[in-house]
Amino acid sequence: xxxxxxxDPVDTVTASRGPAEQDTILDIRNLQVFYAxxxxxxxxxxxxxxxxxxxxxxxxxxESGCGKTTTAMAIxxxxxxxxxxxxxxxxxxxxxxxxxxxxxxxxTRWTKLSLIPQGAMNSLNPxxxxxxxxKDTIRTHEGRISNRELKERILQLLQLVGLPSRVYxxxxxxxxxxxxxxxxxxxxxxxxxxxxIADEPTSALDVVVQRVVGExxxxxKERLGVSMIVIGHDMGLMAQLVDRLAVMYxxxxxxxxxxxxxxxxxxxxxxxxxIESIPSIKEKKPLKLTEGLTHDLRTHMQGCIFQLRCxxxxxxxxxxNPPMRALRSRHETACHLYDDDGVRLH
Amino acid sequence: MSELTLGYxxxxxxxxxLTIWIGATLIFTIPRLAPGDPITAMVERMIQQAGYIENxxxxxxxxxxxxxxDGPWHVQYRNYLLSMVRVDLxxxxxxxxxxxxxxxxxxxxxxxxMVSIATILSFCAGNLIGALMAWRRVPAAIxxxxxxxxxxxxxxxxxFGILLISFLAFKWKIFPAFGNYGRGVEPGWNLDFILSxxxxxxxxVLSIVVTSMGFWALGMRGMMVTTDGEDYMILAxxxxxxxxxxxxxxxxxxxxxxxxxxxxxxxxxxxxxSLLVELIFxxxxxxxxxxxxxxxxxxxxxxxxxxxxxVGVATAVLILDLLYPMIDPRITYSKGQA
Numbered sequence: 206x207x208x209x210x211x212x213d214p215v216d217t218v219t220a221s222r223g224p225a226e227q228d229t230i231l232d233i234r235n236l237q238v239f240y241a242x243x244x245x246x247x248x249x250x251x252x253x254x255x256x257x258x259x260x261x262x263x264x265x266x267x268e269s270g271c272g273k274t275t276t277a278m279a280i281x282x283x284x285x286x287x288x289x290x291x292x293x294x295x296x297x298x299x300x301x302x303x304x305x306x307x308x309x310x311x312x313t314r315w316t317k318l319s320l321i322p323q324g325a326m327n328s329l330n331p332x333x334x335x336x337x338x339x340k341d342t343i344r345t346h347e348g349r350i351s352n353r354e355l356k357e358r359i360l361q362l363l364q365l366v367g368l369p370s371r372v373y374x375x376x377x378x379x380x381x382x383x384x385x386x387x388x389x390x391x392x393x394x395x396x397x398x399x400x401x402i403a404d405e406p407t408s409a410l411d412v413v414v415q416r417v418v419g420e421x422x423x424x425x426k427e428r429l430g431v432s433m434i435v436i437g438h439d440m441g442l443m444a445q446l447v448d449r450l451a452v453m454y455x456x457x458x459x460x461x462x463x464x465x466x467x468x469x470x471x472x473x474x475x476x477x478x479x480i481e482s483i484p485s486i487k488e489k490k491p492l493k494l495t496e497g498l499t500h501d502l503r504t505h506m507q508g509c510i511f512q513l514r515c516x517x518x519x520x521x522x523x524x525x526n527p528p529m530r531a532l533r534s535r536h537e538t539a540c541h542l543y544d545d546d547g548v549r550l551h
Numbered sequence: 552m553s554e555l556t557l558g559y560x561x562x563x564x565x566x567x568x569l570t571i572w573i574g575a576t577l578i579f580t581i582p583r584l585a586p587g588d589p590i591t592a593m594v595e596r597m598i599q600q601a602g603y604i605e606n607x608x609x610x611x612x613x614x615x616x617x618x619x620x621d622g623p624w625h626v627q628y629r630n631y632l633l634s635m636v637r638v639d640l641x642x643x644x645x646x647x648x649x650x651x652x653x654x655x656x657x658x659x660x661x662x663x664x665m666v667s668i669a670t671i672l673s674f675c676a677g678n679l680i681g682a683l684m685a686w687r688r689v690p691a692a693i694x695x696x697x698x699x700x701x702x703x704x705x706x707x708x709x710x711f712g713i714l715l716i717s718f719l720a721f722k723w724k725i726f727p728a729f730g731n732y733g734r735g736v737e738p739g740w741n742l743d744f745i746l747s748x749x750x751x752x753x754x755x756v757l758s759i760v761v762t763s764m765g766f767w768a769l770g771m772r773g774m775m776v777t778t779d780g781e782d783y784m785i786l787a788x789x790x791x792x793x794x795x796x797x798x799x800x801x802x803x804x805x806x807x808x809x810x811x812x813x814x815x816x817x818x819x820x821x822x823x824x825s826l827l828v829e830l831i832f833x834x835x836x837x838x839x840x841x842x843x844x845x846x847x848x849x850x851x852x853x854x855x856x857x858x859x860x861x862v863g864v865a866t867a868v869l870i871l872d873l874l875y876p877m878i879d880p881r882i883t884y885s886k887g888q889a
Contacts (some may be wrong), residue, residue: 281789286687314791322789327782332804332880341800342790376880392790 230399230432231257231280236293238272238279241286245503249275249288251456254529257400262426262433264447264464266440266479272456273436274323277402280434281320282310298399316346319393321386321403321422323436328389329377335363336373339392346396362391365428366421383414387421394425401425403435407442419445440483444468449535452476455502455510461529462536472538472547474515509541517542517551559884560873567869572632574861578854579631583624589850590614593644618642618851640855645847651855654840659859661731662836665752666825667818669759674814676760677767682803684768685775688794697768704765709827712758716831719754726754729833755832759825767810774806781805808879815871816864 238250250272257263265273278284280295282302295302297317305313322328330338339359344350360370366387377385386406393401403422407415419442426433435447443450443464450467452460452475460473471477500506500513509515509522519541527539532547543549582589594611598604615621618641622630634641640651683689684697703711720728727733732747778784779802787797826838833839837856844852876882 283785283789311791311793314789316791320786320789322782322786328786330783330787330801330805332878333800341792341796345790345792345796378881389786 228259229256230259230261230298231434232294232296233276233280234294234296236276236279236295237291238275238284238288239291240288242503246291247502248456248505249502250279252293253453253456253458254293255451255458255461257432257434259399259432260426260430261449262422262435262447264443264450265434265436265453266438266443266450267453268438268479271453273453274404275456276453277320277404277434277436280400280402281314281318312346315342315398316396317398318400318402319396319398321389321393321401321406323404323406323408326382326385326409329385331377333376334373335375335377335380335388339395342392343395359391359395362395363388365394365425366391367417381414382410383417386410386414386418390418390421390425394429394431397429397431399432401431401433403433405437405439406435407437407439415439415442416445422446440480452479455500457510457539458529459511459540460536460538462533462538466533466536470533470536472532472536472543473511473540474517474542475511476538478514478516509539519550556884563869563872566872567865570865570868571862574865575632575635575858576628578857578861579628582850582854588615588620589644589848590618590620592848618644635858640858641851643844643849643852645844645849645852651851654852655837655855655859658835658837658840661834662825662829662838665755665834665836666759666828668752669756670763670814670817672756673760673763674767674810674817677764678771678803678807678810680764681768681771681773682775682798682806685772685779686798686802687779688798701765701768703761704763704769706762708758708762709831711762712755712828712831715754715758727751731835751834755825755828755834758832759828767813770810770813771806774809775802778802778806811875811878812871815867818863818867 233256234254236250236253237248239246240249253272253276255263265276267273275284275288278288279290280297280302282290282305284290290303293303297313300313300317302310302313329335333341336356336359339362340355343355343358356373360373363370363372368384368387368391372380372384372388377388380388390406393403406422407418410418422433422435423446425431435443437443447464450460450462450464451458452467452473454475460467460471460476462472467476468480471480500510506512508524509518509527512518512522515522521541525541527541529537529539530543530545531537532543542551590611594604594607594614598607604610612621620627638652640655643649643651643654646654680697680700684694686694706714715726716728719726727750731751732738732744733751736744736747738744784797784801787801792801825836826842828834829836829838830842837859840852841856843849844856876884
């Protein structure tokens with residue numbers, strides 16, 4: 206991007222679309238997902254915009270109910286009624302997923318983007334062998350393939366995620382939790398997608414297996430150059446895995462920055478409280494972030510969404526919704542606490 | 552999945568034999584606990600009808616010997632078990648010298664044919680309707696029509712049978728009112744006979760199917776709704792599988808398991824449960840003869856048919872035990888988890 210400024214104006218158009226733009230795999234613009242309830246729409250995801258570059262891992266963190274999983278389900282077009290995508294664009298490889306219907310949508314699924322599910326325990330069909338579950342995916346999208354070729358390919362996938370080849374003939378209940386999760390990872394990369402969404406890939410696993418699954422994901426990314434969105438609460442996993450971290454609160458992204466940057470300096474008061482609430486073995490600190498004070502998601506809130514819980518709330522926070530601004534290099538935050546140069550006001 | 556082992560098969564076969572033995576013993580015991588005995592009762596009935604019978608005491612003795620009812624109970628029991636093993640169920644009391652095995656042999660194929668076809672049809676139709684009622688991708692218009700097909704579930708099947716006879720057989724004369732095949736048709740593998748059998752069997756089958764379909768449909772709908780909420784259904788959608796494949800291989804396949812158990816138990820009870828249907832349609836099956844035996848106090852026939860029912864249920868459970876691990880891989884043939 207810096208090179209673009211030195212190139213003459215004619216080339217600027219192509220140059221500014223240069224590496225960064227072309228390498229954008231996923232471009233989400235003003236995504237809105239609402240859940241219909243008898244007393245009005247719950248705005249589960251409200252005006253979320255972000256981009257994912259090729260080969261990049263994005264982390265999506267935030268408390269339960271903040272819209273992380275809903276965002277992921279919206280990208281996969283798996284929002285179940287009464288939920289619906291109320292607006293926005295989901296551009297994956299310059300195709301707007303939000304517009305796809307029927308067979309177009311079905312054919313895009315798994316070939317372009319796949320899912321590593323949250324509950325790996327129950328995400329595999331209990332009455333089908335692991336191999337059959339991978340087979341039906343490949344056959345559905347690629348048509349007739351000889352059994353021998355298919356078997357070879359599946360064994361390769363299993364090897365890639367560190368599973369022994371005997372898993373091929375096994376049923377899900379014969380695998381441990383970590384093995385099931387790795388089988389899910391093998392399935393997710395079977396069709397070489399450009400984007401993999403991992404929804405809390407390590408929840409319900411013990412710490413050692415969490416670490417192993419994290420390493421498997423990283424290894425898969427390195428080898429295949431696939432982009433990932435990893436959703437989770439586990440800050441340790443995020444630190445191990447992701448390039449950039451997005452912090453969500455009440456259906457919006459409040460802070461988005463490279464992971465080192467965010468661990469060094471949290472700009473948004475919510476992120477500060479979130480990081481502070483990670484238990485420490487050195488000191489017993491009181492929990493500053495309290496539960497149950499999120500505003501009613503059915504009403505549109507005047508001003509900042511975090512004003513009810515924010516320790517630094519100012520008058521302007523009740524009036525104006527803070528826009529996302531890059532306050533540090535590549536470090537964006539939606540907060541009135543800083544001026545345009547990123548200097549904290551009080 | 553561990554393979555079907557000889558040990559497992561023998562264990563299950565042992566259970567099967569044990570069940571039948573206990574059943575046979577109960578059949579042997581219960582009539583003997585009741586006061587009086589069938590021979591005396593029958594001879595007394597004959598005396599009432601005829602006024603007087605010479606040497607009635609000798610007659611009773613002779614018949615008791617003929618039916619194996621003399622001698623101490625353990626001798627009787629041994630002879631009884633031996634005859635059961637030889638599938639010799641003795642003679643009918645009411646229609647002597649008809650053999651019980653002949654009566655059963657004549658009626659069993661009709662019952663098995665008619666009722667098991669009805670049960671299987673009802674099972675398939677009911678489960679499909681139930682699954683479609685729970686499947687969200689079915690157009691709402693069709694999903695709203697489906698429950699209408701279950702209206703007749705609340706009517707007892709014999710009532711529905713009477714309804715069918717009075718309209719389709721008596722009023723409009725489209726179907727025969729009774730029997731298993733028409734007069735003047737030569738039984739055998741010829742088209743006339745087969746058509747006649749189908750023609751006669753349709754109404755009884757219909758009355759069972761229409762009234763029992765709802766049982767399967769409601770069970771299936773509940774299971775399907777549960778299955779649809781499972782994580783693997785979400786993943787199946789995310790995988791971009793065709794809707795039809797998800798419906799059959801992910802939805803129905805997983806929802807079927809409890810339904811299959813119920814089917815096996817139903818098949819076992821097929822003969823007994825069809826009693827009223829066979830009676831209404833004058834269909835000469837097991838249930839029909841059971842009814843005849845009961846009203847004429849024909850103990851040996853009752854015993855024989857009840858024994859057949861016990862064998863039927865035990866065999867169905869045996870087959871289910873052998874099949875279940877193939878349907879659900881989480882159930883294994885191994886000893887520890889059986």
